Amino acid sequence: MIHFDNIGMRYGMGSEVLKDISFNLKPGSLHFLTGPSGAGKTSLLKLMYLAQRPSRGKITMFNEDVTAAKREDLPKLRRRIGVVFQDFRLLDHLTAVENVALPLRISGGKGTEIEEHVKELLTWVGLKGRMKSRPPTLSGGEKQRVAIARAVIKRPDILLADEPTGNVDPAIAKRIMHLFVELNKLGTTTVIATHDMSLVEEVGADRLHLQNGRLHMIRTGETVPNLEEEKFDSREFSSGTLDQNEFDPKPIARDEVL
Amino acid sequence: MTKAIHFLPDEKNHEATRLLPYVMAVMVYLSALALMGSMMLHKGFGDWTESLSNRLTVQVTTADREARETQVRQVIQLLRNTPGIEHVRKLNEVEIEQLLEPWLGVGNVTSDLPVPDILDVTVSRALKINLDALNAQISKISDNIHLDDHQQWLGRFLRLMDMVEYTALGILLLVVMATICMVIFGTKAGMAENRETIAIMHHLGARDSMVARAYQNRFMIYGLKGGIIGLVLAFVTLISLIYLSRDLASGLAPVPDLPMVEVGILLVVPIIAAAISMLTARITVMRDLRRMV
Structure with a gap:
């Protein structure tokens, strides 16, 4: 479903933020995307939701080489991808219902059917009383649920979520994760970027772990060094006496993943 | 063709472009005056010189x-x-x-x-x-008998009229060009103001044409609104000018009427303004979006 082949990515003339990324996500799989802040999670997600093109390498999605795809061919691919952005990216002048309905309207859905469907989903995520509210009047958690509803309303082939449970209480977080898992069971290939390790352990899916722009696959049940995040942080802020052996999770060999 | 999706903020919240209809009104006002002036000169003096072209005057003094x-x-x-x-x-x-x-x-x-x-x-x-x-x-x-075929003074007069007419058409052309530049500027400002909204629409799978449609519809309304206001003002001015020129001309020169055919043509000006505005906005948006990922 998503195939990255030796992908490198840089912004402008800067250094590479993603280096030699290769992996293959099978249709209907569920993966967490983990790694410290600044490791390149959002950049990797941007490549997956076709908001950026890589500097090198080849990305295949839906059996199409999207790196070579023409601009005018991207919208139909993007319509098959649901994205929950970390900063929600809702349209402030539209109501919750209108925001969630956008993907359906863009795909040419009919008014009454859309509204029914949208209201049902918003009720399900606990926003029954907030349907006509605009994002500036919603709390962080409510906005996040609207963003999630917008991402899943079309039951996309691929669901990408960037910190989807960051702003909600544990009960709602559990419910949202349940929704993702259910969607995944229905065939949606799901990638969830998160820092919440308890969530990762609870769901128990494979991890794509990014560190310094490089990707490492951590299989379900594999143990990860406990000090991983701390060590990364200390390396990031130390005066530069980096010991390469301090932390070295096994990089994925290409033939292992592809 | 898919239905237009309302995704841009309301017009009143559109800081970059909300004054545009009034600027359009001024442009249409100037265009209408230039066009009407040119048409009225053409018709009024055309008829007059036509009536003189097959006439001779003989004076017996x-x-x-x-x-x-x-x-x-x-x-x-x-x-x-x-x-x-x-x-x-x-x-x-x-x-x-x-x-x-x-x-x-x-x-x-x-x-x-x-x-x-x-x-x-x-x-x-x-x-x-x-x-x-x-x-x-x-x-x-x-x-003591003098034959006058009017050509000597009529020729000069016609050259002057031609010049006035071409000047009016030149002004019209300049106003149209200024309008196009203004719409391009307004569209670009509107897009800059809503860059995030456009990016979100793209991520959700909107095509460029979908985004362009929202802008072209908005600018078409601006053109139409401004066009109607400008045309009404132009009519008021023209009627006042004709009324005043009747008092001043006193038979020395023909006083142009407000001819119905020309008035009909003038009624199309707001539609043309709307069409220019719409097309310019569409082309601007499509060109700008092509630079995005």
């Missing part, structure tokens, strides 16, 4: 009344026998008075004022008359 009347009869006879002359008519006293009134004032044309006899001659459009030969024959009757 002999002072002695009896001799003058004899010469008039001889000239009329000569003209009627000349091939290509369709009609010869001597202007009566009342008509001559009306011609002199703009210069001398009403009631100042008295019977003791020496005025020439004037013959109004209509020439066939089909046959070309040799005016030099005709003039020579008239001169044989008397040296």
Whole structure:
């Protein structure tokens, strides 16, 4: 479903933020995307939701080489991808219902059917009383649920979520994760970027772990060094006496993943 | 074609472009005035010069009344026998008075004022008359008979009118170009203001044409709104100008009317403004979006 082949990515003339990324996500799989802040999670997600093109390498999605795809061919691919952005990216002048309905309207859905469907989903995520509210009047958690509803309303082939449970209480977080898992069971290939390790352990899916722009696959049940995040942080802020052996999770060999 | 999706903030919240209809109104106002001025000059003076182009005027200025009347009869006879002359008519006293009134004032044309006899001659459009030969024959009757084909002063006048007309069309062209530049600027400002919204729409799978449609519809409404306001103001100005020129012209020059065909053409101006605005916005958005991922 998503195939990255030796992908490198840089912004402008800067250094590479993603280096030699290769992996293959099978249709209907569920993966967490983990790694410290600044490791390149959002950049990797941007490549997956076709908001950026890589500097090198080849990305295949839906059996199409999207790196070579023409601009005018991207919208139909993007319509098959649901994205929950970390900063929600809702349209402030539209109501919750209108925001969630956008993907359906863009795909040419009919008014009454859309509204029914949208209201049902918003009720399900606990926003029954907030349907006509605009994002500036919603709390962080409510906005996040609207963003999630917008991402899943079309039951996309691929669901990408960037910190989807960051702003909600544990009960709602559990419910949202349940929704993702259910969607995944229905065939949606799901990638969830998160820092919440308890969530990762609870769901128990494979991890794509990014560190310094490089990707490492951590299989379900594999143990990860406990000090991983701390060590990364200390390396990031130390005066530069980096010991390469301090932390070295096994990089994925290409033939292992592809 | 998919239905337009309302995703841009309301017009009143659109800081970059909310004054655009009023600027459009000024542009349409100037365009309408330039266009109407050009059309009215073209039609008004065109009709007038057309009516003069197949006319000759013969003035018999002999002072002695009896001799003058004899010469008039001889000239009329000569003209009627000349091939290509369709009609010869001597202007009566009342008509001559009306011609002199703009210069001398009403009631100042008295019977003791020496005025020439004037013959109004209509020439066939089909046959070309040799005016030099005709003039020579008239001169044989008397040296006090003058043939005027109006061409000398009419030529200068027509050149002046042509220049005024071309200037009006030039102004119209400049106003249209300024309008296009303004719409491009407004569209770009509107896009910059909503860059995030456009990016979100793209991520959700919106095509460029979908985004462009929202802008082109908005700018079409701006064009139409501004067009109607500008046209109403232009009509008020034109009617006022015609009303004032009636008082000033006093028969010296033809006073143009508000002709219905030209008014009809003018009614299309807001639609043209809307179309220019819409097309410009669409092209601008499509070109700008092509630079995005």
